[in-house]
Amino acid sequence: MATLVIAEHENGALKGATLNTVTAAQQLGGDIDLLVAGSDCGAAAEAAAQVAGVNKVLLADADCYNHQLAENLAQLVTELSSGYSHILAPATTTGKNFMPRVAAALDVAQISDIVSVEGADTFKRPIYAGNAIATVQSSDAVKVITVRTTAFDAAGEGGSASVEALSAAHDAGVSSFVKEELAVSDRPELTSAKVIISGGRGMANGENFEMLEKVADKLGAAVGASRAAVDAGYVPNDMQVGQTGKIVAPELYIAVGISGAIQHLAGMKDSKYIVAINKDEEAPIFQVADYGLVADLFDAVPELEQKL
Amino acid sequence: MKVLVAVKRVVDYNVKIRVKSDESGVDLANVKMAMNPFCEIAVEEAVRLKESGAADEIVVVSMGPKACQEQIRTAMALGADRGIQIETDEDLESLAVAKLLAKVVEEEQPGLVILGKQSIDSDNNQTGQMLGAITGMPQGTFASEVNLGEGIVDVTREVDGGLQTLSLKMPAIVTTDLRLNEPRYASLPNIMKAKRKPLDVKTPADYGVDVTPRLKTLKVEAPAQREAGILVSSVDELVEKLKNEAKVI
Ligand SMILES: Cc1cc2nc3c(=O)[nH]c(=O)nc-3n(C[C@H](O)[C@H](O)[C@H](O)COP(=O)(O)OP(=O)(O)OC[C@H]3O[C@@H](n4cnc5c(N)ncnc54)[C@H](O)[C@@H]3O)c2cc1C
Ligand SMILES: Nc1ncnc2c1ncn2[C@@H]1O[C@H](COP(=O)(O)O)[C@@H](O)[C@H]1O
Numbered sequence: 001m002a003t004l005v006i007a008e009h010e011n012g013a014l015k016g017a018t019l020n021t022v023t024a025a026q027q028l029g030g031d032i033d034l035l036v037a038g039s040d041c042g043a044a045a046e047a048a049a050q051v052a053g054v055n056k057v058l059l060a061d062a063d064c065y066n067h068q069l070a071e072n073l074a075q076l077v078t079e080l081s082s083g084y085s086h087i088l089a090p091a092t093t094t095g096k097n098f099m100p101r102v103a104a105a106l107d108v109a110q111i112s113d114i115v116s117v118e119g120a121d122t123f124k125r126p127i128y129a130g131n132a133i134a135t136v137q138s139s140d141a142v143k144v145i146t147v148r149t150t151a152f153d154a155a156g157e158g159g160s161a162s163v164e165a166l167s168a169a170h171d172a173g174v175s176s177f178v179k180e181e182l183a184v185s186d187r188p189e190l191t192s193a194k195v196i197i198s199g200g201r202g203m204a205n206g207e208n209f210e211m212l213e214k215v216a217d218k219l220g221a222a223v224g225a226s227r228a229a230v231d232a233g234y235v236p237n238d239m240q241v242g243q244t245g246k247i248v249a250p251e252l253y254i255a256v257g258i259s260g261a262i263q264h265l266a267g268m269k270d271s272k273y274i275v276a277i278n279k280d281e282e283a284p285i286f287q288v289a290d291y292g293l294v295a296d297l298f299d300a301v302p303e304l305e306q307k308l
Numbered sequence: 309m310k311v312l313v314a315v316k317r318v319v320d321y322n323v324k325i326r327v328k329s330d331e332s333g334v335d336l337a338n339v340k341m342a343m344n345p346f347c348e349i350a351v352e353e354a355v356r357l358k359e360s361g362a363a364d365e366i367v368v369v370s371m372g373p374k375a376c377q378e379q380i381r382t383a384m385a386l387g388a389d390r391g392i393q394i395e396t397d398e399d400l401e402s403l404a405v406a407k408l409l410a411k412v413v414e415e416e417q418p419g420l421v422i423l424g425k426q427s428i429d430s431d432n433n434q435t436g437q438m439l440g441a442i443t444g445m446p447q448g449t450f451a452s453e454v455n456l457g458e459g460i461v462d463v464t465r466e467v468d469g470g471l472q473t474l475s476l477k478m479p480a481i482v483t484t485d486l487r488l489n490e491p492r493y494a495s496l497p498n499i500m501k502a503k504r505k506p507l508d509v510k511t512p513a514d515y516g517v518d519v520t521p522r523l524k525t526l527k528v529e530a531p532a533q534r535e536a537g538i539l540v541s542s543v544d545e546l547v548e549k550l551k552n553e554a555k556v557i
Binding site: 067069070071074092093094096097098099100101102103104105107108109110111112113122126127128129130131132133134135136137138139140172173174175176177178179180181182183191195219227230231236237238243244246251252262263269272273274275281286287288289290291292293294295300303304307308 | 319321324325327334401402403406425426428429430431432433434435436437438439440441442444445446447449450452462465466467468469470471472473474475476477480485486487521522523524525526527528529530531534535536537538539540542543544546547549550554556557
């Protein structure tokens, strides 16, 4: 048994999601190799070599892997798959994008978004927006899996794996990168933040999110949002928490002016403590909140900021 | 250009589902069913392409028991021209759906295939990408904007860090995200008209595709319930609880 983990990285650094995925791989037993594919990603491969429990790092450094284009990356991973019993990637938008292509190329099912490893062929995963947890067993020769990062701790450092450079450059020639608009923020990333304060439609407009940012500054928190707030244009899409947005599980999640639709709860109900601030005491968010405050957010949030 | 749209029949997104007491699955008896919301967005996008003159025919396909013809009719009421139902009572996994779609693609030769990014029942988020691998077509997943050019399509994607735009050679696959468009409602006259649009019924065997599941569901449980919390009466009390009881700030 051996597992290939596809690393996620950016500007020469490994992304945290990779470390959670390595922990899931450790629970399978067997050797763990890490693939770092990209362009100018040697530094990320060096970082990958230091992750505890990693046997070997495969480095595929070529222009065609820049921006992790699914068509090219999937060909590489498919080619590398022989000899591995499991292929794992984080269930981020990158992992979700290329992994099913790998699975189909290998003619196996993909097991999406696992939250626990029950055995080498058996896994738990949420379905129906997390309202049910299925235990599934795979009969496929290779298990292609994406990992819900909030369900696994991050692997530590202390490894000293070797780095092996690959020469294969697969360019399917059917897709190319045009541009990206990435959010720049000094705040922690939503998916790894210890504290998150999120706003919903109740915020009424984008400017009012400044109130949440001020609280976030005091708590070292990330700022998130409901779908309604994103759809209304208050904030960008990368802030959406939920079934079809980001899945988060911080120590503290503060929901402000969010009603608590199941699709939103799906993304945050594994948070350790949930606080809800809503003027409607009937709002379903109060059913999952450890501490609920029935109040107008325009009074409560500035007061909260002051008293922190 | 022909556009192929895949639509799935799922539990309506407003329904709070319940797990069966014997943990064998989710209780779907007498539950309201509907078109997967992401598939509604896929249909809407195709209809807009047709309205703009970029597409001349929209073919909609759904796989599952006979009842999924309802969702095909809905798509036709929204503007699809004809439908294909691939009938089976097997619980179809995304891989099987993708294999069947690949056969339909071979037959129909669409310039664009539009799918939802994710089914809200299985939460798989796999089918469009798998279709890409089987057919060799490029993919623009989680699309919030689609712009057609000469033989290429530019797709803006909602990614974790923000937005990314890719240029794809056609034929290509697009999977929809929530903000691609706002689907319209079907009008009564269009619902009536849809009843007369052609709908072909096929089976997986007609396409020579083996749809046997690869995954066995051993059990389906309800998630851990959260302990009931308390209401606090003031911001002061909230801050006190967070500091001294929860110890999270
Ligand atoms: C396929 C699909 C996928 C979806 N995915 C997601 C997802 O990933 N994430 C997500 O969040 N949603 C998602 N949704 C949408 C979800 O169903 C809800 O529509 C959405 O979460 C509602 O957002 P909201 O709570 O901000 O808005 P609303 O439901 O409108 O709630 C606003 C709340 O603000 C309160 N409020 C208003 N003014 C004030 C005030 N002054 N002070 C205090 N409180 C106030 C109101 O009492 C109300 O409870 C999805 C829906 C579908 C169909
Ligand atoms: N049974 C089905 N019939 C038609 N289309 C489907 C079916 N299952 C999945 N799809 C398509 O694939 C998309 C993604 O589904 P999934 O990969 O299962 O999350 C859906 O939004 C549909 O467009």
